Amino acid sequence: MEAHINTLLSRCRELAFDLNFTAAKAWKKAVEGRFLVGHLPIYFPREIVHAAGGLPVGILGGGDIKQIIKGDAFYQSYICHMPRGVIEMALDDNLDDFDGFIFPSICDVIRNLSGIFKLLGKGRFVKYLDYPQNFDEGVGGTFYRREIQHVLDEMEAITGRALTTEALNHSIGLYNTNRRLLAEIYDIRQHFPWRLSYEHLYCLMRAGLVIPVEEHNDMLGQVLDYIRNNVGEAMDNIRVVISGAFCEQPPLGLIRSIEMAGCYVVDDDLILGSRWIQGDISSDTGDPIGAIVTAYLERSTFSSSVYDVDNPKEARLIELAQRRKADGILFAAPSFCDPALLDQPQLQKACDEAGIRYISFKFSENTGQFKVIKEQVGAFSDSIKLWEEPAL
Amino acid sequence: MVLQKEMLARQFRELSMAKETGKKVVYTFVPGNLSELIHAFGMLPVYPEINALQSGMRKKSGGFIRDAEKAGHSEDVCTYVKCDVGMLLNGNIGPTGDKLPAPDLLLLSYTGCFTFMKWFETLDRLYPGVPVAMLHTPYQENGRITREMTDYMVEQLKTEVIPKMEKVSGVKYDETRLAEILEHSAKAEDLITKIFNTTKNKPSPIDGYFAGVYYIGPINAGFRGTPDAVEYYQALYDEIMDRVEKGLGPITPEGVMEEEKFRLVVEGPPNWTSFRNFWKLFYDMGAVVVASSYTKVGGVYDYGFRHDPARPLESLAHYCMNCYTNLNLPQRIDLLAKYITDFQADGFLVNSIKSCNSFSAGQLLMMRQLEERLGVPVGFIESDLVDPRYFSYSNIKNRLDSFFQMLSQRKAIRGEMEAMPA
Ligand code: SF4
Numbered sequence: 001m002e003a004h005i006n007t008l009l010s011r012c013r014e015l016a017f018d019l020n021f022t023a024a025k026a027w028k029k030a031v032e033g034r035f036l037v038g039h040l041p042i043y044f045p046r047e048i049v050h051a052a053g054g055l056p057v058g059i060l061g062g063g064d065i066k067q068i069i070k071g072d073a074f075y076q077s078y079i080c081h082m083p084r085g086v087i088e089m090a091l092d093d094n095l096d097d098f099d100g101f102i103f104p105s106i107c108d109v110i111r112n113l114s115g116i117f118k119l120l121g122k123g124r125f126v127k128y129l130d131y132p133q134n135f136d137e138g139v140g141g142t143f144y145r146r147e148i149q150h151v152l153d154e155m156e157a158i159t160g161r162a163l164t165t166e167a168l169n170h171s172i173g174l175y176n177t178n179r180r181l182l183a184e185i186y187d188i189r190q191h192f193p194w195r196l197s198y199e200h201l202y203c204l205m206r207a208g209l210v211i212p213v214e215e216h217n218d219m220l221g222q223v224l225d226y227i228r229n230n231v232g233e234a235m236d237n238i239r240v241v242i243s244g245a246f247c248e249q250p251p252l253g254l255i256r257s258i259e260m261a262g263c264y265v266v267d268d269d270l271i272l273g274s275r276w277i278q279g280d281i282s283s284d285t286g287d288p289i290g291a292i293v294t295a296y297l298e299r300s301t302f303s304s305s306v307y308d309v310d311n312p313k314e315a316r317l318i319e320l321a322q323r324r325k326a327d328g329i330l331f332a333a334p335s336f337c338d339p340a341l342l343d344q345p346q347l348q349k350a351c352d353e354a355g356i357r358y359i360s361f362k363f364s365e366n367t368g369q370f371k372v373i374k375e376q377v378g379a380f381s382d383s384i385k386l387w388e389e390p391a392l
Numbered sequence: 393m394v395l396q397k398e399m400l401a402r403q404f405r406e407l408s409m410a411k412e413t414g415k416k417v418v419y420t421f422v423p424g425n426l427s428e429l430i431h432a433f434g435m436l437p438v439y440p441e442i443n444a445l446q447s448g449m450r451k452k453s454g455g456f457i458r459d460a461e462k463a464g465h466s467e468d469v470c471t472y473v474k475c476d477v478g479m480l481l482n483g484n485i486g487p488t489g490d491k492l493p494a495p496d497l498l499l500l501s502y503t504g505c506f507t508f509m510k511w512f513e514t515l516d517r518l519y520p521g522v523p524v525a526m527l528h529t530p531y532q533e534n535g536r537i538t539r540e541m542t543d544y545m546v547e548q549l550k551t552e553v554i555p556k557m558e559k560v561s562g563v564k565y566d567e568t569r570l571a572e573i574l575e576h577s578a579k580a581e582d583l584i585t586k587i588f589n590t591t592k593n594k595p596s597p598i599d600g601y602f603a604g605v606y607y608i609g610p611i612n613a614g615f616r617g618t619p620d621a622v623e624y625y626q627a628l629y630d631e632i633m634d635r636v637e638k639g640l641g642p643i644t645p646e647g648v649m650e651e652e653k654f655r656l657v658v659e660g661p662p663n664w665t666s667f668r669n670f671w672k673l674f675y676d677m678g679a680v681v682v683a684s685s686y687t688k689v690g691g692v693y694d695y696g697f698r699h700d701p702a703r704p705l706e707s708l709a710h711y712c713m714n715c716y717t718n719l720n721l722p723q724r725i726d727l728l729a730k731y732i733t734d735f736q737a738d739g740f741l742v743n744s745i746k747s748c749n750s751f752s753a754g755q756l757l758m759m760r761q762l763e764e765r766l767g768v769p770v771g772f773i774e775s776d777l778v779d780p781r782y783f784s785y786s787n788i789k790n791r792l793d794s795f796f797q798m799l800s801q802r803k804a805i806r807g808e809m810e811a812m813p814a
């Protein structure tokens with residue numbers, strides 16, 4: 001790998017796992033009036049914070065880095081691990097410079113975590129962002145628009161100025177570019193996954209949650225230029241899609257183990273929020289908030305957090321796996337994650353019907369032992385390589 | 393009560409005859425239930441949560457849960473869902489032994505629990521072709537109900553829920569009819585509030601948790617809005633007031649509690665699989681629950697909310713948004729603090745349920761905040777709703793023993809201090 005790409009990817013890894021958010025805090029300090037808004041998984045329209053002059057910062061938990069001392073006193077053993085790390089960070093000084101926190105509606109654990117942040121008096125605002133589960137423009141759309149307005153009001157209280165249409169359109173454009181670049185990287189990797197390991201891709205995506213989008217776009221552009229060339233060497237790996245790890249994140253060691261066990265990850269839902277909206281959001285309208293709302297209602301990806309009866313997620317997962325020419329699906333869900341785990345029977349049934357091979361395992365963000373999972377994934381990969389015709 | 397048993401028997405009879413009578417069947421949830429609307433369309437409600445809890449009480453849930461797990465459900469997730477799926481896999485035989493009719497409509501009124509959505513998405517696949525009406529209830533994230541939240545719900549009722557109900561039932565929406573039904577609701581709500589307030593008496597004439605779960609049956613499970621419910625709650629209230637006048641304590645499965653030693657406020661649902669044994673651990677110690685959050689899961693009436701015939705759809709919306717688990721954590725703490733103070737509780741206990749993130753996530757902080765704010769002794773136990781594997785009698789007993797010991801010591805100290813000359 002070329003030296004400059006190597007350096008860039010190392011920097012991404014540092015950024016992605018810096019639980020002190022040093023870069024974001026330095027960004028804020030550099031210019032008077034800047035502010036930070038932390039947001040939890042999965043999706044948050046980061047454009048609105050960018051346009052208001054702030055930096056949206058993704059908070060994905062403490063992973064296997066943050067030692068949990070106080071967090072366990074907040075959560076019973078049968079609740080997923082992610083909120084413990086977040087609490088630990090909130091009680092240490094990791095999140096001290098943050099001005100606001102957004103808790104997107106995804107499950108009751110995140111929902112109640114927003115209450116804990118309120119009780120602990122964190123930030124200048126704490127907002128549970130209730131995404132509509134009604135996708136009618138006049139009903140769910142109107143509600144969502146007002147939800148966004150609340151966030152804008154909170155930010156206006158910090159900056160003392162209202163958002164302009166121009167600023168918002170400009171920010172939408174930048175995030176459109178971001179999604180386009182990511183989509184292109186995924187498309188190239190679909191054909192040539194060896195050109196950029198999934199571990200690197202993961203760090204690259206995750207770094208984008210803690211730095212300005214302009215900087216991230218530049219990074220993505222460089223990586224894209226690099227992988228447009230015929231770099232790396234193909235191996236006899238199977239192609240898989242990872243499903244279920246959209247909130248609590250698997251540790252990097254686990255991601256590495258999956259690759260080492262003989263899998264090319266050609267699609268996934270780990271940093272789903274960055275790829276949530278499918279396609280561009282209109283960036284030249286007189287109503288940019290309306291454009292963000294419409295995009296959410298009409299062009300969201302599928303996810304366990306979105307009501308799906310009219311557009312079943314199993315069909316969309318199968319379509320994704322087929323489009324990516326995947327040999328199989330790895331259902332990787334955090335332990336005790338109701339949304340991910342309750343979806344699995346439906347998704348797996350659809351795989352059975354479509355003849356798509358899959359395995360499932362649970363993880364926790366601080367899982368330290370990957371041996372069993374590596375063996376399981378290795379056996380899965382071998383069985384496909386040795387015995388199966390490609391499924392699709 | 394005889395009246396309650398009759399009402400429930402009638403309800404199940406009607407359900408078992410639904411196909412012959414042509415009545416349409418709606419599956420829906422307890423929190424945020426739209427019983428009045430269902431009645432206004434002449435349909436019959438089924439509450440899968442209630443089937444699950446009854447299966448738990450009848451010792452059937454363990455098998456159902458195992459079958460759902462065999463069918464691919466994770467051991468980690470809400471056991472109500474698995475119990476329901478397991479019951480379906482076993483022929484959908486309801487608690488009374490009759491086969492439950494399949495739904496004609498799945499009314500996903502999604503209040504205070506994200507898992508509800510997953511649950512009905514699952515049922516959607518298990519009952520292909522049955523329409524689902526989705527009603528998304530916004531969370532009271534800021535501790536209040538705003539105009540826009542109400543508008544969002546009313547619009548959903550008008551454009552999603554009511555049209556689907558009209559289509560399934562073949563009945564036109566009639567707001568006058570709904571308003572009449574809501575009048576009965578408000579009366580029943582007045583009465584149940586008065587009933588739960590009788591525990592302010594010493595001794596408390598009822599147990600507001602273990603007996604309370606029976607009292608909330610009719611109002612939560614399809615009778616709110618009927619004259620039957622008003623009659624039931626009036627009779628219940630009269631009976632309880634009679635006990636108050638006579639200075640009687642609560643009735644337990646082993647007779648009247650002679651001496652009220654501890655007054656408790658309890659947060660969290662009960663365990664159903666060992667309900668009797670669980671209750672016994674309390675009444676044996678002379679502990680009576682004077683207020684509980686679980687009995688407010690189908691609606692919080694303490695702050696004055698009543699269904700309002702003058703604003704039918706708005707009041708349905710407010711009702712949904714006012715259910716206990718749709719309150720944010722600061723609101724939940726405030727409500728519990730009010731109970732502890734108003735009902736003069738000696739202690740606060742959390743029964744943390746493995747299944748239920750909606751209740752459980754945050755309970756430990758709530759407990760500490762109440763302890764700090766009110767200086768009330770707090771206790772903590774863990775169990776599950778319907779998974780018998782998660783009810784450990786000895787663990788719970790040990791913890792409760794220590795808790796009651798602490799309460800006794802506090803009482804003794806307080807008694808000594810009060811006896812000291814000023
Ligand atoms: S990991 Fe799952 S259960 Fe835990 S907070 Fe995230 S979505 Fe909720």
Ligand code: SF4
Pocket residue numbers: 441470471472473504505506507508747748749750751777
């Ligand atoms: S999570 Fe709790 S409220 Fe939701 S369905 Fe399960 S038991 Fe009921």
